[in-house]
Amino acid sequence: GNSVTQMEGPVTLSEEAFLTINCTYTATGYPSLFWYVQYPGEGLQLLLKATKADDKGSNKGFEATYRKETTSFHLEKGSVQVSDSAVYFCALMSGTASKLTFGTGTRLQVTL
Amino acid sequence: SAVISQKPSRDICQRGTSLTIQCQVDSQVTMMFWYRQQPGQSLTLIATANQGSEATYESGFVIDKFPISRPNLTFSTLTVSNMSPEDSSIYLCSVEEPTGRYEQYFGPGTRLTVT
Numbered sequence: 001g002n003s004v005t006q007m008e009g010p011v012t013l014s015e016e017a018f019l020t021i022n023c024t025y026t027a028t029g030y031p032s033l034f035w036y037v038q039y040p041g042e043g044l045q046l047l048l049k050a051t052k053a054d055d056k057g058s059n060k061g062f063e064a065t066y067r068k069e070t071t072s073f074h075l076e077k078g079s080v081q082v083s084d085s086a087v088y089f090c091a092l093m094s095g096t097a098s099k100l101t102f103g104t105g106t107r108l109q110v111t112l
Numbered sequence: 113s114a115v116i117s118q119k120p121s122r123d124i125c126q127r128g129t130s131l132t133i134q135c136q137v138d139s140q141v142t143m144m145f146w147y148r149q150q151p152g153q154s155l156t157l158i159a160t161a162n163q164g165s166e167a168t169y170e171s172g173f174v175i176d177k178f179p180i181s182r183p184n185l186t187f188s189t190l191t192v193s194n195m196s197p198e199d200s201s202i203y204l205c206s207v208e209e210p211t212g213r214y215e216q217y218f219g220p221g222t223r224l225t226v227t
Contacts, residue, residue: 044218
């Protein structure tokens, strides 16, 4: 079956540090890949996506590249801000049923 | 993107009772889903809410425990029946707009505590 593995959190960084959150996946076929973000007290928001190999999704300074050879979709940001503190979920969608499979989430805490 | 609202936003319920959660979307959507997020855990798909027919449940979830209705293309309800403390979770509905972009958007969630 499909599965998503994310790096364990929490991740604590100083403001302006470089961020990487690792995500690898197992899926049949050619899944679409997503990063969702959940800010404190808020709902889940779609951050970025990529639908085929070598696609790069980007939004709000975050980027992730769909790497089929390594089955990975790592999230990166060059300079994090305190406002980026949130829980980040990697997810995949495979097949025609539009079902999302989520990773366990990684909590990011950015300090001044 | 679609604007999704859920009612109630939170509730505290006694074991053995049932709670119905509503999900309202501001536009017609073909796909609606219900997820559960247990404390400190990731999201797990409960079922796909099908308009005009029975919901499609994922492994481990049954209709008797989580009956779902979807009377039209903008509204769905999830009932958590005969609740136990293990049902304490955040319940979220999501929708996929008919744009072909395979993007799902989530409601704000309903935080349920069962005592």
